[in-house]
Amino acid sequence: MTYRAPIEALGDPMRRAILERLVAGPRSVGDIASELPVSRPAVSQHLRVLKEANLVTERREGTRRLYRLDPNGLAEVRTYFDDFWARALAEFKQAAEHNETKGEA
């Protein structure tokens, strides 16, 4: 299973809609598809992408497959963004102080 960056998987609105429906607990493919304006195969393909990004895991149960959120992908996004946020914040503060010194606000 080829890796895929979680943050890129999150770029698609339909995939975010799918993830939203998994946040309350595991769901089957057809169950999810019934709430979305796309076909079941489309949902299935999205779930594969989400799986490649470690954003969901799959568990077979009889003839159904239950998908649920995977903390790994979520943590990866959180780490990336927290780091980015921290660095950006540092720059903002520095810029603000610099402007104060120059009396620009």
Added chain:
Amino acid sequence: MTYRAPIEALGDPMRRAILERLVAGPRSVGDIASELPVSRPAVSQHLRVLKEANLVTERREGTRRLYRLDPNGLAEVRTYFDDFWARALAEFKQAAEHNETKGEA
């Protein structure tokens, strides 16, 4: 300027590369483009998208335009993701407790 969801703007690798180069402070378009494997107009177009997502702001300085990170878009992504993370975490805990009760691990 039509709005655009920040998290969708973050989906593109080149745009993330651009943001990475803005994290240390304001930069001009040509300056950014010189470090990236794409043309200057391409960078310009990406910056427009980022601006529509409130991820960057623009300040004119002579003939140049200095772009810098915009806290608004960043905060929006952070809010969205923090909320999502919190809900997911709650579900994980609940599932873990449920499994303990059932002795499944």
Added chain:
DNA sequence: TAGTTACGTAAGTCGTGACTTACCGTGCTC
């Protein structure tokens, strides 16, 4: 075993978006 349910996958279509080059406007500089 035959039928049904639930999914995944293959194959093909179609729109979109990430590029390119060419061009135009704007603001310094000599």
Added chain:
DNA sequence: GAGCACGGTAAGTCACGACTTACGTAACTA
């Protein structure tokens, strides 16, 4: 004012990805 840097925009190309339908497969059920 002429020339030059800087960058936004237009127009066109091209690949990719988000869909669809059709089909194949695995697992319950009667």
